[in-house]
Amino acid sequence: MAGLKGWRELPLGGVVLGGTARELNKTGSWRAERPIWYVEKCIHCLQCWLHCPDNSILVQGGKMTGIDYEHCKGCGVCAAICPKDAIAMVPERSGECARP
Numbered sequence: 001m002a003g004l005k006g007w008r009e010l011p012l013g014g015v016v017l018g019g020t021a022r023e024l025n026k027t028g029s030w031r032a033e034r035p036i037w038y039v040e041k042c043i044h045c046l047q048c049w050l051h052c053p054d055n056s057i058l059v060q061g062g063k064m065t066g067i068d069y070e071h072c073k074g075c076g077v078c079a080a081i082c083p084k085d086a087i088a089m090v091p092e093r094s095g096e097c098a099r100p
């Protein structure tokens with residue numbers, strides 16, 4: 001272990017705080033799948049909003065209003081957590097968008 005630096009001598013690493021994508025960058029460009037929202041099935045329980053890691057579920061007045069595709073990374077958590085199957089993941093190239 002001779003020659004290795006001690007931890008106090010190592011350069012400081014960077015820190016990226018969680019939930020900052022909206023302020024920093026559009027991060028939806030590398031998505032392979034996109035979530036599609038079926039408003040007619042939605043009961044506005046906001047479970048998707050609560051679990052989305054990218055703050056990409058749009059809500060107004062306590063109701064879901066859509067999906068922010070500029071920041072959604074297509075992880076599928078919202079579709080998996082939705083109790084009413086009101087969100088489905090489709091290939092990004094399909095060109096479908098959140099409804100309405």
Ligand code: SF4
Nearest residue numbers: 042043045046048082
């Ligand atoms: S989890 Fe499903 S039902 Fe609940 S607000 Fe989201 S889309 Fe609507």
Ligand code: SF4
Nearest residue numbers: 052072073075076078
């Ligand atoms: S696919 Fe992932 S990032 Fe996109 S809205 Fe759903 S939970 Fe959020």
